[in-house]
Amino acid sequence: MLAKILNSSSSFNGVSYNTKKTEKDLGELMKVENFGYLQNVPNLMPEEYKNYLKAYSSINSEVKEKQFHAMISCTGREYDKQELTKIADAYMKEMGYSQNPYMVIFHKDTDNNHVHLVSSRIQPNGLKIPDSLEYLKSASAIQKIMRTDIKHDTAETIKRAFAFNVSSLPQFKLLLEQRGFRTSSDESKIILRKYDSIQGEIPMHEVNKKIGQYNPDKKRIAQVRKIVAKYKKSNSSEIRPVYEPSRTKELKQVGYTSDLADKLKRVGLDIVFHGKNDLPPHGYTIIDNKESVVFKGGEIMPLKEFIKQGEFQKIDTHVIKVDSYKEQEAVNNIFADKDFEVSLSQIPKEKLHEISAYLKSAIYEFGSINEGLNFHKLEIHTHAGSLYVMDKDNGYLLDVKRVTSEKEFSILANNEGLLQQKENDSKSIQKDYSNFSELEPQESSSLLEAIEGFDLNISDDVDDSQIHGRNRRREKKARINTR
Numbered sequence: 001m002l003a004k005i006l007n008s009s010s011s012f013n014g015v016s017y018n019t020k021k022t023e024k025d026l027g028e029l030m031k032v033e034n035f036g037y038l039q040n041v042p043n044l045m046p047e048e049y050k051n052y053l054k055a056y057s058s059i060n061s062e063v064k065e066k067q068f069h070a071m072i073s074c075t076g077r078e079y080d081k082q083e084l085t086k087i088a089d090a091y092m093k094e095m096g097y098s099q100n101p102y103m104v105i106f107h108k109d110t111d112n113n114h115v116h117l118v119s120s121r122i123q124p125n126g127l128k129i130p131d132s133l134e135y136l137k138s139a140s141a142i143q144k145i146m147r148t149d150i151k152h153d154t155a156e157t158i159k160r161a162f163a164f165n166v167s168s169l170p171q172f173k174l175l176l177e178q179r180g181f182r183t184s185s186d187e188s189k190i191i192l193r194k195y196d197s198i199q200g201e202i203p204m205h206e207v208n209k210k211i212g213q214y215n216p217d218k219k220r221i222a223q224v225r226k227i228v229a230k231y232k233k234s235n236s237s238e239i240r241p242v243y244e245p246s247r248t249k250e251l252k253q254v255g256y257t258s259d260l261a262d263k264l265k266r267v268g269l270d271i272v273f274h275g276k277n278d279l280p281p282h283g284y285t286i287i288d289n290k291e292s293v294v295f296k297g298g299e300i301m302p303l304k305e306f307i308k309q310g311e312f313q314k315i316d317t318h319v320i321k322v323d324s325y326k327e328q329e330a331v332n333n334i335f336a337d338k339d340f341e342v343s344l345s346q347i348p349k350e351k352l353h354e355i356s357a358y359l360k361s362a363i364y365e366f367g368s369i370n371e372g373l374n375f376h377k378l379e380i381h382t383h384a385g386s387l388y389v390m391d392k393d394n395g396y397l398l399d400v401k402r403v404t405s406e407k408e409f410s411i412l413a414n415n416e417g418l419l420q421q422k423e424n425d426s427k428s429i430q431k432d433y434s435n436f437s438e439l440e441p442q443e444s445s446s447l448l449e450a451i452e453g454f455d456l457n458i459s460d461d462v463d464d465s466q467i468h469g470r471n472r473r474r475e476k477k478a479r480i481n482t483r
Contacts, residue, residue, distance in 0.1 A: 001142055002180065005068075008065035008068070008121070009067045012054060012067045012120075015103070033098075033102050035101045035103075057122045063121060067120070068118070070117045070138070076111060076113070080113065084106060084115045087115075087145055088104045091117070091142060092117060092119070095137065096123075100124070101120060102118065105118075111266075150199055151199065154181075154192060155200070157176060157181065162206075164293060165293040169211065172207055172211065174272060182194070190202040217291070220291050221299055225300050227264070227267065228269075232306075235263045237307050238307075242254055255273055257271070261273075269288055269290075280307075282303075283297055283298075284297035319342075320343070320397050322347075324399075326399065327388065330386070343395075351394070352402065355396070359400075359408065362376060362378065378391060382416055
């Protein structure tokens with residue numbers, strides 16, 4: 001069980017973070033505690049919870065970053081949502097937040113079930129909850145709740161590492177790092193750190209002895225090759241970055257993954273890619289948990305075959321869908337060097353609404369627009385003085401003006417280095433829903449309300465694959481509750 005404190009903010013963006021994905025059954029609001037008049041009101045919008053937290057926290061004007069945002073994660077599906085919620089309650093009590101308004105949101109869209117907790121750092125008496133050595137306090141709290149001992153965990157991790165067949169020091173250290181330890185070494189020992197403290201040491205002569213006993217298992221290598229080849233046929237090997245939250249406004253890239261890697265993990269093969277941020281991996285390692293052996297990726301399959309050379313950052317589809325000749329012309333120019341087909345057909349109105357919501361999220365909900373675009377799998381391209389948005393998941397390409405306001409278009413144009421064009425031309429676009437702003441007034445109003453706040457029964461992850469704790473670039477106006 002792992003507890004991790006995420007970033008603070010002044011706008012309680014942790015509430016928004018947990019309400020972004022529109023795919024169903026990815027998360028659920030499990031508990032709302034100490035929210036006063038909102039406590040038993042169903043189906044509230046995120047802005048209403050955020051406004052309450054802001055108003056509650058305003059009694060202390062000296063503290064700027066008033067949000068408390070944490071995550072508690074288990075291994076796999078070891079604990080269900082009800083069990084994790086009980087653990088979250090106990091954790092908030094240990095951390096001193098049980099009397100504050102807080103919410104618990106369950107996530108299951110990663111390999112590990114986990115919950116997010118969002119609260120205020122301000123106590124009911126107006127004082128800030130002490131946060132000195134907060135990380136150590138958090139680690140102690142979860143250990144107390146789970147009745148675990150870090151020293152025992154360290155000993156078990158070392159014992160597990162020595163049970164593996166490894167051929168190098170980096171492979172041995174990787175086994176330790178996969179369990180959450182940071183390692184450093186010299187000629188005499190490996191030092192293990194966790195929770196900002198040294199938790200153990202391993203004599204180097206014992207590690208070298210283990211490495212010297214390495215015996216390549218050719219039979220198992222052949223088996224793993226067959227397993228990889230089998231799942232490679234039905235799972236994409238396209239590489240995508242993996243992020244984890246940090247206490248800064250920007251997310252931190254911690255590695256790479258792919259659909260193929262995720263599938264192999266479920267059958268006991270952990271894939272660890274090696275490379276610098278924003279660059280394709282230069283190698284990979286396979287941890288075979290079933291047979292307790294670590295393989296160099298090249299022993300199984302060359303990297304260029306495992307991830308398909310040139311597939312990194314390419315468009316997810318070979319068919320690009322458009323519904324106007326203007327956009328078809330843009331496709332032919334923007335992607336002239338790629339192998340693709342153009343499908344000319346009417347783009348569903350709900351898809352326009354969805355892309356519009358994702359663009360708003362990218363602009364307002366992330367530390368940077370590019371970060372938001374990457375998370376929602378959108379790409380912005382320029383052609384002939386216009387901006388086009390590509391939905392990489394579904395292959396749609398749209399003129400950005402169709403799904404944004406003038407203000408949002410200007411923000412995106414500035415982000416892309418494109419001088420804002422005069423908007424007079426947009427007024428003449430036909431009312432066939434090719435201009436999103438010309439939806440029927442009633443439709444537009446209800447849609448904008450939906451975009452302003454998603455249903456709290458749906459949640460988003462970082463991890464959760466990929467993304468906790470983003471800050472708004474600016475605050476939206478609160479929606480007035482007319483209930």
